Amino acid sequence: MSQDNNFRLNLPANVSVLRILIVEDDPMMQLGLEQSLMAHPQLEIVGQAEDGYLGVQTALKLKPDLVVMDIGLPRLDGIAATQQIKAALPETHVVMLTSHQTDTEIIAALSSGADAYCIKGASVERLMSAIAAAVEGATYLDPQIARRVIDNLKPPSPSGNAANLSQRELEVLRLMVEGLSNPEIAEKLYLSPNTIKTHVRGIMNKLSVDDRVQAAVVALRSGLV
DSSP, rough: OOTTTTTOOOOOOOOOSEEEEEEEEOOHHHHHHHHHHTTTTTEEEEEEEEHHHHHHHHHHHHHEEEEEEEEEEESSHHHHHHHHHHHHHHSSSEEEESSSHHHHHHHHHHHTTSSSSEEEEEEHHHHHHHHHHHHTOOOOOOHHHHHHHHHOOOOOOGGGGGGOOOOHHHHHEEEEEEEEOHHHHHHHHHHHHHHHHHHHHHHHHHHSSSSSSHHHHHHHHHHHH
16 A cells, blocks of 8 residues: 655644554554554554454553554454553544444444544555544544444534534535545645634534534534535
């Protein structure tokens, strides 16, 4: 898989590289992930584990900034492992990267505290978008499955301000629904990342939601995009 080294992560000022733990039981997939992620100058692979139990133990020992987690793992599945990691290390982000696509597993993964859900076989760029969203504190859902889970999520009640979204906010919202991170939206619209953050906050306030996934649900259910 090719890697776009021009992709920039919006890391906190005191963080020079993002320390990543890979939890994956397929040796070939593990190797592919390691090679793809190591090609990015802002990422550092600090450890790997081949089952969920070892994944939790390794995370507790290394305290990584982010974990790339499979679901179908030996001994302890990725959903349970994520719950344990998040309970002990709430600041550690978790990106689910898996071939599991049933509605139950997707909802369970997000309910476990995972920050992002990517499908194996997707492009490196999509994985990087998920990592970027997680680092920003957002929730990322792979576009392949986003629409499938809408009916399984409790539909938020859009406020009366939903119709008051500006044209620019609607443009930002459409790109949020597509799964783009703030830096990617900024690049597409030729705006600064800080301006996009302001628009995202305004959108969530007007839609009376707490995160990007809920904003996408409201947008799709109400026909805003």
